[in-house]
Amino acid sequence: MDRARTARTARRAALAAAGVEFLHLAPAAVRLSAVRRTVARGTAGYGGEDDHVALTFDDGPDPRSTPYILDALDGIGARATFFLLGAMLERAPGLGRELVTRGHEVAVHGWHHRQQWYPAPARDLRELRRATEAVAGFCGARPRWYRPPYGVLTAGPALAARRLGLRTVLWTAWGRDWTDHATADSVYATARPGLTGGATLLLHDSDCTSAPDSWRATLAALPLIAAHCRTRALTLGPIRDHGLR
Structure with a gap:
C-alpha cells in the first residue's frame, strides 16, 4: 500500500514538474512563423510604419567593433537600436553613453548571453533588473525594449521584462552575420528578402558570442543594406520610430 502511494506521489510530482517546465517554455512559441505573423506580430518586430525598417544590433557594446559600426551608421x-549586454556595458560604460549621444536607442539584451532554459523567476528578475539598471545608469537613457539571448523567450524573463516596464521585441529578418564564413555579400543576400516595410532587422556589433571578426562582415554590409532601402523608399531607423502596435 505504501509503495503504491509512493509511486502515485512520484507520478504527480513528475507531472507537476513537467507542467511547470511547459509553462516556462511556452512563450518560445513566438518563434514559430505562424505565431509571429498572427497573434504575436508586435513581439516578432512587425512595425506599423510601411516605409520603415527597424535596424537593431545585439551583443555590444564592444570597444573593438562598435565604434566602427557607429561611424558606418x-x-x-x-x-x-542597440540591445546591450550588461556584462559588456560594464566593461565599456563610456561607449554606452556615446551610443545615446550619437542619436541611437539603447535596449536590454540581458546581463550574460545565455538562455534560461529552466524556471528560476527570482534569478531572472534579478539579472534582468541588473542589466536594465546598468543600461539606464551608464547610458543615461531609460530602455524600453528587451530581446532575449538567441531570441528564445521563456516565461521567467518575459514576466521579469513586463515587471520592469520593458517590451519584448525579436526580429523579422537577419543577416546570419555571426558565422565564420559571413561576408558583406552573404549578410546582404540573407537579409534582403526580409527588408520590407515594417521589418525589424537583426545584426551584431560585437563578436563576443559569434565567430571572431564576424562583425567586419556586418560593417561591410551596411552600405549595401542602406542602398537597398533607399531604392525602395524605406527608412532605416530605431525601434522607437517603428510604430509597434
Missing part, C-alpha cells in the same frame, strides 16, 4: 545617415 553616420556614413549612411541611419540610427539604430
Whole structure:
C-alpha cells in the first residue's frame, strides 16, 4: 500500500514538474512563423510604419567593433537600436553613453548571453533588473525594449521584462552575420528578402558570442543594406520610430 502511494506521489510530482517546465517554455512559441505573423506580430518586430525598417544590433557594446559600426551608421545617415549586454556595458560604460549621444536607442539584451532554459523567476528578475539598471545608469537613457539571448523567450524573463516596464521585441529578418564564413555579400543576400516595410532587422556589433571578426562582415554590409532601402523608399531607423502596435 505504501509503495503504491509512493509511486502515485512520484507520478504527480513528475507531472507537476513537467507542467511547470511547459509553462516556462511556452512563450518560445513566438518563434514559430505562424505565431509571429498572427497573434504575436508586435513581439516578432512587425512595425506599423510601411516605409520603415527597424535596424537593431545585439551583443555590444564592444570597444573593438562598435565604434566602427557607429561611424558606418553616420556614413549612411541611419540610427539604430542597440540591445546591450550588461556584462559588456560594464566593461565599456563610456561607449554606452556615446551610443545615446550619437542619436541611437539603447535596449536590454540581458546581463550574460545565455538562455534560461529552466524556471528560476527570482534569478531572472534579478539579472534582468541588473542589466536594465546598468543600461539606464551608464547610458543615461531609460530602455524600453528587451530581446532575449538567441531570441528564445521563456516565461521567467518575459514576466521579469513586463515587471520592469520593458517590451519584448525579436526580429523579422537577419543577416546570419555571426558565422565564420559571413561576408558583406552573404549578410546582404540573407537579409534582403526580409527588408520590407515594417521589418525589424537583426545584426551584431560585437563578436563576443559569434565567430571572431564576424562583425567586419556586418560593417561591410551596411552600405549595401542602406542602398537597398533607399531604392525602395524605406527608412532605416530605431525601434522607437517603428510604430509597434
